[in-house]
Amino acid sequence: MRKPNIDAYLTVIVRDKNGKVVYRRRYKSRSFLEGFLNALAASFSGNCAFGSPNLVVGSGTTPPKITDTGLTNQIGNGTGPGQLQYGIDCFSAPIINTNTNTASFSWSKTFNNGSGGNVTVSEVGAYANCSSPYSGNTYFILHDLLPSPVTLAPNQVLTVVYTITIST
Numbered sequence: 001m002r003k004p005n006i007d008a009y010l011t012v013i014v015r016d017k018n019g020k021v022v023y024r025r026r027y028k029s030r031s032f033l034e035g036f037l038n039a040l041a042a043s044f045s046g047n048c049a050f051g052s053p054n055l056v057v058g059s060g061t062t063p064p065k066i067t068d069t070g071l072t073n074q075i076g077n078g079t080g081p082g083q084l085q086y087g088i089d090c091f092s093a094p095i096i097n098t099n100t101n102t103a104s105f106s107w108s109k110t111f112n113n114g115s116g117g118n119v120t121v122s123e124v125g126a127y128a129n130c131s132s133p134y135s136g137n138t139y140f141i142l143h144d145l146l147p148s149p150v151t152l153a154p155n156q157v158l159t160v161v162y163t164i165t166i167s168t
Contacts, residue, residue: 008029009026010144012161035127035128035140039137053128054089055107056074056125057084058071058074058121068140071125083115083119084112084115087110103166107161120151123145
């Protein structure tokens with residue numbers, strides 16, 4: 001019998017300008033952060049409603065710490081040198097498997113290199129926004145360094161997918 005658990009997996013996919021997959025890797029995320037628990041506690045206590053989630057990428061190389069509040073060096077959204085065009089955050093419906101007592105959902109976003117030069121991505125992170133009638137908080141909930149940085153040539157598209165899995 002396995003232990004109950006919550007896990008996150010990070011999948012990184014790079015497509016060329018024609019949509020052909022040129023790179024694909026899947027890693028176990030090791031970096032739920034303090035912000036994850038703070039956001040969960042705020043939600044459970046009825047003090048907030050979630051909205052506007054945000055996956056981000058960066059070029060930092062500092063190992064994640066549980067108290068991180070953002071990426072080491074977030075890559076800007078745009079078409080200027082060193083920037084990527086951020087897509088929208090997408091979520092899959094939860095998938096529940098009663099035979100294995102597991103459930104999961106995926107959270108993804110695309111990042112297009114329209115900068116005209118190479119852009120290297122070495123870290124990935126996720127924010128959850130929590131609002132209440134009185135205030136709003138943004139929680140940095142996940143932060144991962146890629147085992148190997150990914151360099152996007154002009155017109156290549158990076159897709160980042162976090163898959164959150166629970167088991168009993």
